[in-house]
Amino acid sequence: MSGAPKTSAAVRPTRARAARPVTAVPSRATRAVILAVVGVLFAIPLLALVEFTLRGGLQGGYTLDHWIAVFSGGLDRSYKPLWDGLGNSLVLAIVTVLLMLVLLVPTMILVRLRFPRLHRPLEFLCLLPVTIPAIVLVVGLAPVYSVIARMFGSGTWTLAFAYGILALPYAYRAIQSNLVAVDVATLSEAARSLGAGWPTVLATVILPNLRRGLLAAAFISIAVVLGEFTIASLLSRTNLQTAIVLVSKQDPYTAYIVILLSLVFAFLLLFAIGRIGGRTRRSVS
Secondary structure, eight states, X not given: OOHHHHHHHHHHHHHHHHHSOOOOOOOHHHHHHHHHHHHHHHHHHHHHHHHXXXXXXXXXXXXXXXXXXXXXXXXXXXXXXXXXXXXXHHHHHHHHHHHIIIIIXXXXXXXXHTOGGGHHHHHHHHHGGGGSOHHHHHHHHHHHHHHHHHHXXXXXXXXXXXXXXXXXXXXXXXXXXXXXXXXXXXXXXXXXXXXXXXXXXXXXXXXXHTHHHHHHHHHHHXXXXXXXXXHHHHTTOOOHHHHHHHHHTTOHHHHHHHHHHHHHHHHHHHHHHHHHHHHHHHHHO
């Protein structure tokens, strides 16, 4: 009688292990096919853009004159909106990243250390802009920007407030993934026990451990700013994308060259984010 329960108890773990679902991992050939298909889908429009910028116009054939004109400074004053838009976008990228670092990072650290119950509400608020189309945001932001114009002026840099909302979900995810991997509570308590104040703890203990997440959030914010068109257009502001549309009406070749360069820059940012994420996963493992 005593042997039967032992046998059934010994069989239960085996059956439990056998009942576990097996995760299907695609083979190397399947992964190669998927990457090839995705690569072709991305490459065809990019190659079409390159081919268009090399066209000789009404003369026919192909030429490098358009590229030479862009890189040799051979563009006249009619292309001034393009350079103004590029400068405005760079200023917007800097201001947006600063707003993200100053407002989002301390809030996330404070919630994780002092108010863990607010983690879910904060996550919901930060991810909410993903579900709202940009044109809907403009409808809600138009009255707000009338007040901002009276307080800070109507400069293009004020778009950074709206761009901070657009980049908020991506920046939050980048920082949160790094924040979860770091034992912030233990590090802060150890630093406080040694007599460090909260500003010192934040600047010299916590932020250095979050540098990969902060860099990834900054790069994503820059990519969002450089590629945004809807809000700037509807609020009558000039950034890189609106300037490209304006220049394309008189010289589509130069406009598409700038588009290609901005895409290359965005790809480099994404590649840097991937490298940073890979290093973070290796360091955690």
